[in-house]
Amino acid sequence: MTSGPEQQAEVGIIGGSGIYALDALTDVRRVRVATPYGDPSGELVLGELSGTRVAFVPRHGEGHHILPSRIPARANIHALKSLGVRQILAVSAVGSLREDYAPGDLVVPDQLVDRTRVDRGSTFFDEDVVVHVAFAEPYCGRLRQSLVEAAGRATTAKVHESGTYCCMEGPQFSTRAESELHRRLGFDLIGMTAIPEAKLAREAELCYASLCLVTDYDCWFDGHDDVTAHAVVEVMRRNSEAAKATLTTLLAKQQPDPDCACQNVLASSINTSLENLPARAAERYRVLLGKYLPSGH
Numbered sequence: 534m535t536s537g538p539e540q541q542a543e544v545g546i547i548g549g550s551g552i553y554a555l556d557a558l559t560d561v562r563r564v565r566v567a568t569p570y571g572d573p574s575g576e577l578v579l580g581e582l583s584g585t586r587v588a589f590v591p592r593h594g595e596g597h598h599i600l601p602s603r604i605p606a607r608a609n610i611h612a613l614k615s616l617g618v619r620q621i622l623a624v625s626a627v628g629s630l631r632e633d634y635a636p637g638d639l640v641v642p643d644q645l646v647d648r649t650r651v652d653r654g655s656t657f658f659d660e661d662v663v664v665h666v667a668f669a670e671p672y673c674g675r676l677r678q679s680l681v682e683a684a685g686r687a688t689t690a691k692v693h694e695s696g697t698y699c700c701m702e703g704p705q706f707s708t709r710a711e712s713e714l715h716r717r718l719g720f721d722l723i724g725m726t727a728i729p730e731a732k733l734a735r736e737a738e739l740c741y742a743s744l745c746l747v748t749d750y751d752c753w754f755d756g757h758d759d760v761t762a763h764a765v766v767e768v769m770r771r772n773s774e775a776a777k778a779t780l781t782t783l784l785a786k787q788q789p790d791p792d793c794a795c796q797n798v799l800a801s802s803i804n805t806s807l808e809n810l811p812a813r814a815a816e817r818y819r820v821l822l823g824k825y826l827p828s829g830h
């Protein structure tokens with residue numbers, strides 16, 4: 534683990550489309566963090582927000598050059614964990630699949646459906662150790678509640694307390710038939726990035742919640758323009774202050790809960806005996822499994 538309090542953070546913030554920096558951070562320093570899973574999306578920005586040590590990473594990289602299928606989510610989450618982060622707040626632009634979730638609204642999703650198609654590196658534990666984490670509730674309930682309250686206090690935007698986020702592969706947006714299908718399947722939001730981020734945060738025993746900004750009605754709604762990338766970024770440009778104000782307000786009050794189930798999930802999830810774990814595996818997984826490794830490792 535990286536040492537020195539100035540190299541540590543309590544909360545990780547992952548920025549999405551339109552959120553490539555946090556201007557309100559003070560005492561800022563940039564760090565390059567190496568991980569067993571390669572390089573994160575870029576340097577991590579360490580700083581203080583509302584008195585909380587924060588580490589920020591824009592998932593698409595600065596200048597938005599990483600497509601959803603190639604986001605190095607394992608490296609991003611591992612890097613945040615190695616800096617001491619216990620909670621992750623993720624920000625995303627999403628399309629809406631229902632009329633009452635309108636562009637400009639904020640949504641804190643409570644459910645997630647994985648409709649990605651390619652291997653995005655969706656587990657840390659891909660050799661020597663087999664882990665099956667519980668994922669019935671993919672987001673941390675406590676952190677979601679804090680986001681909902683903070684958004685209500687910090688903005689005048691409409692805040693929706695729940696929703697099912699469907700993660701598609703992209704990078705192309707949906708056809709009209711797919712958009713209709715997603716609606717009929719009961720999904721509320723469409724995006725391309727919550728998977729594998731949420732799965733990996735759970736495996737890393739981090740509380741994880743997402744603040745979604747509705748940018749469009751995808752392409753199902755007669756009378757509304759079909760989504761384009763430029764339209765998404767333009768709506769984000771107009772509404773990103775609401776997301777940033779929500780984060781600032783949340784961090785002024787939020788305390789990590791060491792007893793949260795998210796932070797102890799591996800206690801009931803590791804199938805492999807760690808007694809005779811090869812040394813190179815212990816090394817690879819030290820940041821993630823440290824507290825479960827037998828002494829001597």
Ligand SMILES: CSC[C@H]1O[C@H](OP(=O)(O)O)[C@H](O)[C@@H]1O
Binds near residue numbers: 549550624627726
């Ligand atoms: C720029 S439009 C499509 C792009 O926006 C969303 O990204 P993020 O979740 O990082 O805000 C969507 O998932 C796509 O990656």
Ligand SMILES: Nc1ncnc2[nH]cnc12
Binds near residue numbers: 629707723752
């Ligand atoms: N309509 C849409 N589909 C997929 N990802 C999105 N991100 C923002 N709007 C989106």
